[in-house]
Structure formats: C-alpha cells, structure tokens
Amino acid sequence: MAHDHREKVWEAFDAQMKKHFDQYTGPQYGNAKGNEQIDKFTSADCWSQIDTYIARREFNARGTREMLRDLIKIGHYIAEIYDKKKRELNEGDVYE
Numbered sequence: 001m002a003h004d005h006r007e008k009v010w011e012a013f014d015a016q017m018k019k020h021f022d023q024y025t026g027p028q029y030g031n032a033k034g035n036e037q038i039d040k041f042t043s044a045d046c047w048s049q050i051d052t053y054i055a056r057r058e059f060n061a062r063g064t065r066e067m068l069r070d071l072i073k074i075g076h077y078i079a080e081i082y083d084k085k086k087r088e089l090n091e092g093d094v095y096e
C-alpha cells in the first residue's frame with residue numbers, strides 16, 4: 001500500500017523514541033521513568049519546549065547527533081501535547 005513507507009519511517013522513529021526513554025531520559029534525570037516534571041507541564045509549556053528546539057534546529061553547536069536527538073525530543077513533546085489536549089478538551093483519540 002502507499003502508506004507502507006510512512007509506517008516504516010514511523011516504526012523506525014518509534015524505536016528511537018523508546019531507546020531515548022531507556023538510554024537518555026532515565027540516566028539524564030536519575031530515575032528509571034525519566035523526567036516526571038513533564039507530568040506537571042501544560043500543553044503550552046510543552047509548546048515552549050518545542051520552540052527551544054526549533055530555534056536551534058539548523059545551528060546546533062553540539063553536533064549532528066544532538067540535532068537528531070532534538071527531533072526525538074520534539075516528537076516526545078508532541079505526543080505529550082496530544083495527550084494533554086485530549087484531557088483538556090475532554091476528547092478521545094481522533095481515530096477510534
């Protein structure tokens with residue numbers, strides 16, 4: 001089907017996201033679950049975090065791998081916004 005490529009791209013990104021949680025957020029924040037402060041963030045807080053990564057998208061002085069990691073962080077914040085917005089709007093998923 002036409003969407004096979006999109007699914008493969010998403011599955012590869014999802015695998016990186018899971019590794020990010022295991023290998024980055026846990027060690028970064030010193031606990032197995034990672035950074036729970038995001039639980040206290042509003043959707044607006046998450047958008048502000050995304051803005052930080054967008055602002056440095058082409059000028060990441062930390063190198064290309066960190067530039068790619070920033071994209072994973074953006075993906076994580078997008079997922080959090082989606083979850084928070086569903087609750088704020090008292091809505092379920094878009095596609096049932």
